[in-house]
Amino acid sequence: MATVIGEGLSIEGDLTSNEDVAVHGTFRGKLTTDDTVVVGATGAVQADISGSSVSIAGQVTGDVTASERVDLQAGGRLVGDVRAGRFTIADGASFKGNVDMEM
Amino acid sequence: MRGNVRGQGDLEIQGRVEGDVNVDGDVTVGEEAAVRGNVTGAEISVAGTVQGDLRGSEGVLLERGARVVGDLSAPRIGIAPGALVRGLVRTDGEPALGSPQAQRRASAVPSLRAVPTSAQRPFVAKEAPRATVSERPLPLERPAPPERAAAPAQPERPTVVERSDQPAARREKEAPPPPVVPVLAKGAKAKKKRRED
Numbered sequence: 001m002a003t004v005i006g007e008g009l010s011i012e013g014d015l016t017s018n019e020d021v022a023v024h025g026t027f028r029g030k031l032t033t034d035d036t037v038v039v040g041a042t043g044a045v046q047a048d049i050s051g052s053s054v055s056i057a058g059q060v061t062g063d064v065t066a067s068e069r070v071d072l073q074a075g076g077r078l079v080g081d082v083r084a085g086r087f088t089i090a091d092g093a094s095f096k097g098n099v100d101m102e103m
Numbered sequence: 104m105r106g107n108v109r110g111q112g113d114l115e116i117q118g119r120v121e122g123d124v125n126v127d128g129d130v131t132v133g134e135e136a137a138v139r140g141n142v143t144g145a146e147i148s149v150a151g152t153v154q155g156d157l158r159g160s161e162g163v164l165l166e167r168g169a170r171v172v173g174d175l176s177a178p179r180i181g182i183a184p185g186a187l188v189r190g191l192v193r194t195d196g197e198p199a200l201g202s203p204q205a206q207r208r209a210s211a212v213p214s215l216r217a218v219p220t221s222a223q224r225p226f227v228a229k230e231a232p233r234a235t236v237s238e239r240p241l242p243l244e245r246p247a248p249p250e251r252a253a254a255p256a257q258p259e260r261p262t263v264v265e266r267s268d269q270p271a272a273r274r275e276k277e278a279p280p281p282p283v284v285p286v287l288a289k290g291a292k293a294k295k296k297r298r299e300d
Contacts, residue, residue, distance in 0.1 A: 006112050013106005013122055029106055 002035075007042045021051070023058075041075060054084075063097075107140075114144070116151075123155075134168050147177070149186075156190070 002019030005011055009025040017033040024040035029047050031037065037051040043058035050065045057073040064070055066084040074092035081098040089095055105121040108114065113128040116136045123140040124130060130144035136151035147159040150166040157163050159177035167185035174191040182188060 003118070006110070006114075008112040009108065009110030009114065009126070011104070011106060011108050011110075013104060013108075015104045015106070017118070025110060 001038065005043075007040075039076075048080075132169075141173070 001022040003017055003021045005023045005025045005027055007024045012028045014030045015021065018035065019033065020036045021031065021033050022038040022040060023043040023045055025043065027045045027047055031045070031047050032050045035052055037049055037054045039045055039056045039058045039060055041057045045060045046062060048062045049060065052066060053068045054064050054066045055071045055073065056076040056078055059077045061079045063081045064078065069086035070082050070084040072078050072089045072093045072095060074090040077094040079096045081100070083100045083102060085102060087099060087101060104118065107122045108120065108124045110126050111128060112126065114124065114126045115131045115133065116138060117133040119137045121139045124138065125143045128144060129146040130142055132138055132149040132151045132153060134150045139154045141155040141158065142153060143158045145159060145161045147157050148164045148166065149157065149169040149171060151168065152170045154172050156173045157171065157175050161177065162179035163175050163177040164181040165171060165186040165188060166183050169186040172189045174193065175188070176193045176195065178194060180192055180194050
């Protein structure tokens with residue numbers, strides 16, 4: 001993971017990257033990357049996320065756009081719309097929003 | 104990253120941040136990193152570019168490739184050779200000139216420049232530093248011992264006018280080593296002329 005937002009860290013703003021981003025802390029704003037986004041179990045994101053592949057195990061409030069796939073893990077909570085070619089929701093996850101698989 | 108970063112723990116910045124950084128742990132700004140905003144932390148170590156103030160509660164260290172435009176404020180500040188800084192550097196709580204010794208030393212320096220007159224300069228150069236009667240053995244005042252021995256009790260430095268009052272008498276009393284350049288005493292010009300005749 002190139003960029004790691006640790007558990008005790010709180011970031012407010014626009015984050016732009018061309019590498020992997022892992023969020024284990026609090027992030028509010030906008031997250032855009034060309035690569036993978038991982039929201040850890042302790043992560044709390046209040047932002048629109050855009051990446052190639054997004055994996056959510058924590059809390060995300062915002063729209064998620066992925067060029068490849070979005071995976072919502074068990075224990076994850078997602079409130080927002082999803083736009084991706086592939087989308088999986090694990091058993092035990094919470095989700096509220098619209099899904100558009102770009103058909 | 105455009106926005107503010109706040110948190111607990113250490114932070115390492117290798118990219119670009121536009122906004123303030125405020126953590127309670129250590130902050131490392133990498134070589135390729137560019138931060139535009141103030142950085143507050145415990146130990147701040149900078150090897151990249153920062154445009155903003157650095158406030159370290161424990162220390163601030165600028166490494167070789169650091170380029171900082173902004174104020175540095177920390178109890179311990181280190182600037183490695185090669186680092187570029189432009190700003191106010193402040194180490195809070197530094198007792199640099201607190202003691203009376205240090206204060207006297209500081210006030211003695213400018214008066215030293217007035218001490219050696221043209222007549223006495225070769226004298227001063229030849230003479231080895233003597234143990235003087237002065238109450239404060241300040242190293243800066245050794246080059247002018249004859250003056251010091253004559254006026255030990257004076258707290259402030261005697262002026263040039265005072266010293267040149269009786270230079271000949273003083274010299275005879277202390278029998279100094281012969282100087283390279285003959286010092287012209289009173290009437291020396293007349294004596295020399297007589298010799299040549």
